[in-house]
Amino acid sequence: MFQLALNYGNGPMLLKEIAEKEDLSVRYLEHLVPPLKTARLVYATRGARGGYSLAKAPIDITLKDIIRVLEGHLYPSECVESPEVCNRSRFCITRDIWTKLEETISTTLAGFTLQDLVDKYYNKTHYEELQ
Amino acid sequence: MFQLALNYGNGPMLLKEIAEKEDLSVRYLEHLVPPLKTARLVYATRGARGGYSLAKAPIDITLKDIIRVLEGHLYPSECVESPEVCNRSRFCITRDIWTKLEETISTTLAGFTLQDLVDKYYNKTHYEELQ
DNA sequence: TAAATTCCTACCAGTTTAGTAGGAATACTA
DNA sequence: TAGTATTCCTACTAAACTGGTAGGAATTTA
Numbered sequence: 001m002f003q004l005a006l007n008y009g010n011g012p013m014l015l016k017e018i019a020e021k022e023d024l025s026v027r028y029l030e031h032l033v034p035p036l037k038t039a040r041l042v043y044a045t046r047g048a049r050g051g052y053s054l055a056k057a058p059i060d061i062t063l064k065d066i067i068r069v070l071e072g073h074l075y076p077s078e079c080v081e082s083p084e085v086c087n088r089s090r091f092c093i094t095r096d097i098w099t100k101l102e103e104t105i106s107t108t109l110a111g112f113t114l115q116d117l118v119d120k121y122y123n124k125t126h127y128e129e130l131q
Numbered sequence: 132m133f134q135l136a137l138n139y140g141n142g143p144m145l146l147k148e149i150a151e152k153e154d155l156s157v158r159y160l161e162h163l164v165p166p167l168k169t170a171r172l173v174y175a176t177r178g179a180r181g182g183y184s185l186a187k188a189p190i191d192i193t194l195k196d197i198i199r200v201l202e203g204h205l206y207p208s209e210c211v212e213s214p215e216v217c218n219r220s221r222f223c224i225t226r227d228i229w230t231k232l233e234e235t236i237s238t239t240l241a242g243f244t245l246q247d248l249v250d251k252y253y254n255k256t257h258y259e260e261l262q
Numbered sequence: 263t264a265a266a267t268t269c270c271t272a273c274c275a276g277t278t279t280a281g282t283a284g285g286a287a288t289a290c291t292a
Numbered sequence: 293t294a295g296t297a298t299t300c301c302t303a304c305t306a307a308a309c310t311g312g313t314a315g316g317a318a319t320t321t322a
Contacts, residue, residue, distance in 0.1 A: 002224060014298075023219065028281060030300075047289025048297040063228060088154065093133060093248045097194060097240075104239045108232055117224045145267075158313060161269075178320025179266040269318070278309075287300070292293100 001066050004042060005058040005114035006121065012044075012051030032070060039069040058114035067109055074109070075102040132197050135173060136189040136245035137252065143175075143182030163201060170200040189245035198240055205240070206233040 003021055007013040015033075019026045033052065036042045043055045054061065068074065075081055077098045083089035134152055138144040146164075150157045164183065167173045174186045185192065199205065206212055208229045214220035 016298090025281075027283075031281075034300080044299065045289085046287075046299045048295095049290055050288085050298050052299090093251055096251070097243060097248075101236065101239055104235050105232065108235045109228075112228060117228075120224055120227070147267090156312080159311070162312080165269080175268065176320085177268045177318075179264095180321055181267050181319085183268090264322090266321080267319080270316090272314085274311105274313075276310085276312100279307085280305100281307100282305075283303085285301090288298080290297080291295090 001036070001041070001054075001061070001114060002117050002121075004052060004054045005061075005118050008054050008058055008118075012049075012053050014051045035069050036066075039065070041065060041069060054114070058118055061114045062110045063112045063114075064106060064109035066114075074105050075099075132167070132172070132185075132192070132245060133248050133252075135183060135185045136192075136249050139185050139189055139249075143180075143184050145182045149183075166200045167197075170196070172196060172200060185245070189249055192245045193241045194243045194245075195237060195240035197245075205236050206230075 003018045004013060015026045015029045018024070019029055033042065033044070037044055040055050041061060042052050044050070044052050064074070073081065075098060077095070079086045079089050079092070079095050080098045080102050083095075086092070086095075089095055134149045135144055146157045146160045149155070150160055164173065164175070168175055171186050172192060173183050175181070175183050195205070204212065206229060208226070210217045210220050210223070210226050211229045211233050214226075217223070217226075220226055
C-alpha cells in the first residue's frame, strides 16, 4: 500500500514492481490483494498494461483501514468484539482492559495515513511532530 | 494474577482455587507460573499448605509487567526489537509505525496495576476516571 | 509415613501464518 | 485474431504458535 501511495496519480502499478521494491514475491502479494479490493482500498486493472492503483488519495487511507482489512481485527482478545466466546465476559475485569487496549491501538493507527508515510519518505514533513 | 491480587496478604493461594474461580485447569495454570516466578512477580511455597502469593503489592505490579512475562513482548512485529531480522529495517517506513504502536500499547498497559483491577472488582473507585 | 502441593519435562492437536503452485480469465497490442 | 501480459481464483503446504494434557519427581507439612 505504501508503494501504491508513492505511485499515486501515475496509473496502475504492477505487482512485479512492488515485489521488487519491497523484496516480496509476486505470488505472496497476489494473496493480499483480494481483501484490499473488497474493502475498496485498491482498484485493479486486468490484462496487459494492467496493475493496481489506490482507490482513494493516500491522505484518505489510514493505517487502521489497511490493517483491519489485512489482519482482520485490532483487539488483543476475541472477547472484546464477541462477548459470547466466553461466558465470563459479563463480569470479566480483564476484558475491560483488552477493550481499552483496542481503543488505543485503534486510535494510534487511525492517526496515520498513507500520506504521512509518503511525506516521511520524502522528508517533506518532520514526522516526529505528527504525533 | 488478579486472583492472587484479591488474595494479597492472606498467605499462599492454591492453583486449585484459582482454577475454580477463573474456570481454568490446574494443569494449564501450572504452565503459566514458571515465567512469573522467574520475573519475581509471584512467590511459591512448595509442599502441603503451600501455594502462591504475589511477590509485590498489587499496586506495584502493572499489566505491562505481567503481559511482557506471559506473552514475551508487546510489539506487533519482531523487527521493532530486533532490526536484524529484516535487512530493510534501516530504512523501513512501516517499522517506525510498529515502533510507535508498541509505545502506545506499552504506555496503556503500564497505566494499569493489579490494584486498579482489585479496586474495580470491589467498586471502590470509579474505574472510568482512572484513564 | 502419608498427603498435599509445586515443579519439571515431554507430548499433542488445532489454528494461524507465510507462503508456493497451477492454471483460468481478461485485456491490450501488433 | 493471435500472442503476451497481467490479474484472478482455488488449492495446497510447511513451520510456528497456542492452548492445552500427562506423568511423575521433589518438597513440605502433619
